[in-house]
Amino acid sequence: MRFLRYLLMASTLYSAQASAECLTRGTGDMGIVIERAAGSLQVIDRTTHQSLFRVEGLGDLSHASAVYSRDERYAYVFGRDGGLTKVDILCGKITHRVVQGGNSIGGAISQDGSLIAVSNYEPGGVKIFSSKDLSLVADIPATPVNSEKRAKTVGLVDAPDQRFVFSLYDTGETWIVDMTDPADPQIQKNLNVGALPYDGLITRDGRYYIAGLFGQDGLALLDLWYPEKGTRLILKDYGKGEQKLPVYKMPHLEGWAMAGNRAFLPGVGHHQVLVVERGDWNPVGKIPVHGQPVFVMARPDGRQIWVNFAFPDNDTIQVIDTESLKVIKTLKPGKGALHMEFAPRGEEVWISIRDKDEIQVYDTRSLELRHSLPVDKPSGIFFTSRAHTTGL
Amino acid sequence: MTKTVVLITAALLVLGAYTVTAAEIHPQRQAELFYLLKHDCGSCHGMRLEGGLGPALTAKRLAPYGVEFLALTIIQGRPGTPMPPWRPFITEQEAFWLAGQLKQGVNQ
Numbered sequence: 140m141r142f143l144r145y146l147l148m149a150s151t152l153y154s155a156q157a158s159a160e161c162l163t164r165g166t167g168d169m170g171i172v173i174e175r176a177a178g179s180l181q182v183i184d185r186t187t188h189q190s191l192f193r194v195e196g197l198g199d200l201s202h203a204s205a206v207y208s209r210d211e212r213y214a215y216v217f218g219r220d221g222g223l224t225k226v227d228i229l230c231g232k233i234t235h236r237v238v239q240g241g242n243s244i245g246g247a248i249s250q251d252g253s254l255i256a257v258s259n260y261e262p263g264g265v266k267i268f269s270s271k272d273l274s275l276v277a278d279i280p281a282t283p284v285n286s287e288k289r290a291k292t293v294g295l296v297d298a299p300d301q302r303f304v305f306s307l308y309d310t311g312e313t314w315i316v317d318m319t320d321p322a323d324p325q326i327q328k329n330l331n332v333g334a335l336p337y338d339g340l341i342t343r344d345g346r347y348y349i350a351g352l353f354g355q356d357g358l359a360l361l362d363l364w365y366p367e368k369g370t371r372l373i374l375k376d377y378g379k380g381e382q383k384l385p386v387y388k389m390p391h392l393e394g395w396a397m398a399g400n401r402a403f404l405p406g407v408g409h410h411q412v413l414v415v416e417r418g419d420w421n422p423v424g425k426i427p428v429h430g431q432p433v434f435v436m437a438r439p440d441g442r443q444i445w446v447n448f449a450f451p452d453n454d455t456i457q458v459i460d461t462e463s464l465k466v467i468k469t470l471k472p473g474k475g476a477l478h479m480e481f482a483p484r485g486e487e488v489w490i491s492i493r494d495k496d497e498i499q500v501y502d503t504r505s506l507e508l509r510h511s512l513p514v515d516k517p518s519g520i521f522f523t524s525r526a527h528t529t530g531l
Numbered sequence: 532m533t534k535t536v537v538l539i540t541a542a543l544l545v546l547g548a549y550t551v552t553a554a555e556i557h558p559q560r561q562a563e564l565f566y567l568l569k570h571d572c573g574s575c576h577g578m579r580l581e582g583g584l585g586p587a588l589t590a591k592r593l594a595p596y597g598v599e600f601l602a603l604t605i606i607q608g609r610p611g612t613p614m615p616p617w618r619p620f621i622t623e624q625e626a627f628w629l630a631g632q633l634k635q636g637v638n639q
Contacts, residue, residue: 175578176569201578219577242582260583291584308584337584337613353613385608385615388574389584450571451620475570493570 161230162191166211169228170480170522172491172498173203173216174515180216181514182228185482185489185522188500188510192231198222198238204245204519207526208270209252214521215270217246223257223273228523235273239266247297250529254318256295256303263289265305267318277324282310294339294350294392296530298363306336306350306359313339313350313359315366332359332370340392341530342417349373351392353407360420373420374404374413383408384431388449391434393531398441398461405432405446412446414464424464429455434478437461438503439485447476447490456490458506468506472499477517483524491517556628564621564629568637575613580637585614590636601630 168185174193178200182192197203199220206215213234216224221240226233242261248254254276255268263281268274281290290307298304303316313332317325334354341348341363348361350370357375362368390405397403401423404413412435414424430452436445444459456476458468475493482488487509490499493516500510525531556564569578575585586592593601605626608616617626 199577199579199581201573202583219583220579220581242577244583293584335613386613387571387615389613450574 161227164229166228166523168523169211170489170520171205171214171216171226171228172489172512172514172517172521173200173205173519175200175203175493175518176516178218179515180214180226181512182226182231183498183512185487188512190512190514192228194226194231194233196233197224197226197236200518202244202518205521206246206248206255206531207521207523208248209526211523211526213270215246215248215255217243217257219243221259221261223255223268225270225273237268237273239268239275244291244293245295247295247303247530249297249303249318250299250301254321256297256305256316258292258295258305260291263291263307263309265292265295265303265316267303267316267321267324276321277318279314279316279324279326281307282312284309293337296339296341296348298341298348299345299529302363304339304341304348304361304363306332306339308335308337311336311354313348313361313370315361315363327366329361329369332361333357333372337389338392343397343529345529349392349404351390351404351407353386353389356407358404374415374422377406377413377422377425378409381409384410386431386449387451388431388433388453390432390449393434393436396435396437396444398437398444401461403435403437403444403459403461405435407431412444412459426459426464426466428457428459428466429469436479436481438488439481439483443467443503445479445481445488447479453477470501470506472508473497478519480520480522483522489520491520493517556625560625561628564625565637567620568629580633588633590634593633598627598630598634601633602626605629 171180178197179195181190198218201219214226221238221243225235240259244258246257255270257266265279267277283289290309292305293308295305301319306313313329315327333352336350337353339350350359356378357372359370360373361370400417402415412426416423430448432446434447446457454474456470457466460467473492473495478491480489488501498512498514502509576588577583580588606618608614
C-alpha cells in the first residue's frame with residue numbers, strides 16, 4: 140500500500156514537472172533525441188540515462204537535426220518539412236515554431252548566438268532568423284537551376300567572424316555569408332567547386348570547410364583564413380580504377396573525425412574510410428569497412444573512430460583504432476543504427492537503433508553495451524555540449 | 532538523355548510490361564516494402580515521400596511517368612544520379628507493385 144502511494148506520488152510529481160513546472164538544474168549533461176516518425180523528441184539526462192520530457196508537435200522529423208543556444212537551455216530543431224522549432228529543454232516545451240520553407244536539411248547557429256540559419260531544398264536557399272523569437276532576418280535565395288527551381292542548399296555550418304558557409308548541390312558552388320551586419324549580408328560565391336556537393340563540414344577550429352562531392356571523386360576544400368583563394372579539390376584520385384558501388388544512403392559529413400593530424404572521412408561508393416593528413420591534405424590510407432559509411436566519428440580523444448553504415452548494412456557499427464588504422468570491433472546493435480553521439484569527454488557513445496525503438500549506450504573503453512532507453516524510432520542524438528562547438 | 536530513354540524502352544520490351552495485383556504480393560511482404568519505402572527510400576525522398584535530395588514520390592509528381600518506367604527506375608537505378616539499383620533487395624514483380632502503389636499515392 141505504501142509502495143503504491145509512493146508510486147502515485149512519484150507519477151504525480153513527474154507529470155506536474157512535465158506540464159507546468161520547469162526543472163531547476165544545469166543543462167550541461169542533458170540532450171535531445173529525435174523521434175523521427177512521431178514528430179516528437181525526448182529530452183534526456185546523460186548522467187542517469189533517463190528521459191526527462193517528451194515534446195510533441197514538431198512536424199516531419201525525418202532527417203532532423205538541432206543546434207543549441209549558447210546558454211544550453213534552448214534547442215533549435217530543424218525538421219524536414221521546413222519547420223524550425225525552439226524548444227525549452229528545462230521545461231520540455233516549445234516556445235516558438237515557424238514553418239519557414241517547404242523542404243529543409245538542417246541549420247546552424249551563428250558565432251554570437253543571435254542568428255539561426257536554415258538550409259532549404261525547396262525553395263532552394265538559406266533563411267536566417269533571430270534566435271530570440273525566430274523572426275526572419277535575411278533570405279538568401281540560391282542560384283536558379285531553371286525557371287521553376289533553385290539549387291538545393293546543403294552542408295550549412297557556422298564559421299568564425301559571424302559567417303555561415305554552405306554549398307549548392309545542383310550548381311556545384313560554395314557560398315560564404317558574412318552576417319556582421321544582419322541587415323546587409325555579404326556573400327562570397329565560389330563557383331565550380333566540383334560536381335554535386337551533397338554535404339559539408341567545418342573543422343573544429345573553424346578554419347577549413349570541406350564539401351563532399353557525389354558527382355565525382357574528391358572533396359572541395361576551402362581555407363576560411365584565406366577565402367579569396369577559393370576552393371581546391373582534395374583526394375581527387377581516391378577512387379581511381381575501382382568500381383563504384385551503389386549508395387543506398389548518402390554519407391553525412393558532420394563534425395570532423397580528427398585524430399591527431401589525421402582526418403577520417405567516408406568514401407562515397409566505396410566501402411572504405413579515407414584517411415587524410417591535415418595540411419597538405421594527401422591521402423595516407425583507406426580502411427576497408429563493412430559497408431557504405433554514413434557517419435565517421437572520432438571519440439573526442441581521437442583514439443577511436445566509430446562508423447555506421449547505409450542500408451542494407453545499417454545493423455552494424457565498426458570501431459577503428461586510429462594508430463593501427465584497423466577495425467578493432469564489429470558491433471551488431473540492431474537494424475537501423477542511424478546516429479551516434481559521444482559524451483563530450485568520450486567515455487560513452489549513445490547510438491540510435493531505429494528498428495528496436497531504443498537508444499543503446501556503450502562504454503567506449505570496454506566497447507560494451509551498458510544502458511538502453513526506449514525511444515520511438517530514434518534518429519539524431521544531440522547533447523548540449525554542441526552549444527560550444529563550431530560547426531555543430 | 533535520348534540514350535537513356537532508348538535503353539529503358541528496350542528494357543521494357545525485354546521485360547514485357549505487366550501489372551501486378553496486390554494479391555500476388557504476400558501481405559507481410561507488402562508491409563516490409565512499405566517500411567522500406569518510408570525509412571530507406573525516405574532517406575533521400577523524405578519519410579513522407581515529399582522529396583529531399585531526391586525528388587518527391589507523390590502521385591502528383593509521378594503522374595507523367597508510367598508504372599513500367601518507375602518499376603525499372605527502382606530496379607535499375609538512374610545512372611548519373613544518386614538513385615541506386617534496388618535489384619538486390621526487390622524483385623521485378625515487387626517493383627511493379629510498388630510503382631503501382633506510388634502512382635496511386637501512398638503518402639499520408
